[in-house]
Amino acid sequence: MILIIRGLLTICITGTSLIMIQQTTPWIVPDKYVKMPNPVKADTKSLAAGKALYVVNCEACHGKKGLGNGTKAPDLKTVVGNFTKDTFQSQTDGTIFYKITEGGDEMPNAKKDLPYDIDRWNLVNYLRTFAAAKK
Numbered sequence: 107m108i109l110i111i112r113g114l115l116t117i118c119i120t121g122t123s124l125i126m127i128q129q130t131t132p133w134i135v136p137d138k139y140v141k142m143p144n145p146v147k148a149d150t151k152s153l154a155a156g157k158a159l160y161v162v163n164c165e166a167c168h169g170k171k172g173l174g175n176g177t178k179a180p181d182l183k184t185v186v187g188n189f190t191k192d193t194f195q196s197q198t199d200g201t202i203f204y205k206i207t208e209g210g211d212e213m214p215n216a217k218k219d220l221p222y223d224i225d226r227w228n229l230v231n232y233l234r235t236f237a238a239a240k241k
C-alpha cells in the first residue's frame with residue numbers, strides 16, 4: 107500500500123517538474139510536425155476563414171497586423187511573437203500548426219477551442235499574409 111502511494115507520489119512529482127521544464131525552455135516541436143505538409147491550399151476561402159478565426163481568438167494578444175501589440179499584450183509576462191518577422195515566417199507550416207495546436211506558456215493551446223485541424227491550418231495560411239503586409 108505504502109509502496110503504491112509512494113509510487114503515485116513519485117509520478118506526481120516527476121509530472122510537475124516536467125511541466126516546469128516545458129514552461130522555461132523554448133518550444134520543442136516534434137520532427138513529425140516540422141515536416142508535416144500543409145493539406146489546406148491558401149486560397150481566398152481558407153484565408154477568409156483564417157481571418158475570421160484570428161479576429162475572434164488571436165487578435166487580442168497578437169494584434170490586428172500580427173505585430174504582437176494586441177490590447178492584452180501589455181498584461182502578459184511573455185513577449186508575444188511578431189508574425190511579420192522573417193524569424194517567424196521562416197518556420198515551416200507544420201511548426202506553426204504545432205505551436206497553435208499545443209500553445210505554450212501564456213500562449214493558449216487552440217486544440218480545445220478549435221478542435222478541427224482545418225481551422226488551425228486556415229490560421230497558418232492567414233498568418234502567412236502578415237509577412238507581405240510588412241513590405
Ligand code: HEC
Nearest residue numbers: 163164167184185186187194205206211212213214216229
Ligand atoms: C492570451 C494571449 C494569446 C492569445 C489569445 C493567442 N496567443 Fe499566440 N502567443 C501568445 C504568446 C505570449 C506567445 C509567445 C509564447 C512564447 O514564446 O513562449 C504566442 C506565440 C504564438 C505563436 C508562435 C510564435 C513564434 O514566434 O513562433 C504562434 C504561431 C501563435 N502564438 C499563434 C496564435 C494563434 C493562431 C492564436 C489564435 C488561435 C493565438 N496565438 C492566440 C499569446 C497569445
